[in-house]
Amino acid sequence: MKRVILKVPDKKLSFFLELIQHLGIEVAEETDIAEEHKAIVRDRIETAKDEDFVPWDEARKEPTFKGIP
Template sequence: MKKITLDVPDDKVDFVIELINQLGLTSSEEPDIPEEHKEIVRERIRSANQDDLVSWEEARKQLMFKSES
């Protein structure tokens, strides 16, 4: 089976999705991530130092503080 990637104008998306459904085709909005990229992320997760991590709330405070300066 072949995969096709389409760029569809915003005002035509509903039409194209309906056409895909009528033809019995499948559509997916999931990006096709190469295995090489996935492995890079896995390695970064494995090597992450838990002591260097901050909560989302703390990171947000730091970012807001920087944007105010």
Template sequence: MTQITLNIPDNELSFFMQLIEKFNYETVINEFSITEEMKNLLDERRSTSKVDDFLPWNEAKKQLRFKSGE
């Protein structure tokens, strides 16, 4: 299966939806929820974090290490 993500301007959405109704498609809604405990933990981390501790994404992704599928 191939998955495609498109960014459709709001003023073109109606046209696009009419177009894809002619094809087989699946709508995916990305919803998630967090518990109160998770929210509190995130709030605590946010309140104690320092801007000096942050890394730009291009540097952080260089530090990622992936395990082999063994």
């Protein structure tokens, strides 16, 4: 897959977007996430325990970190 990055001056943005629409070009934002990172998240989800969770109302009052007084 090829990736094209364009820098468009602010003054020309509306013209550029109109041109893209006229040409029928589709713009898609894709985020590539490495399989290793996906595996880490899946593992964390699978091993999560209910007792490790804190309700949002409590969590937003004061941030704390496990193992740090």
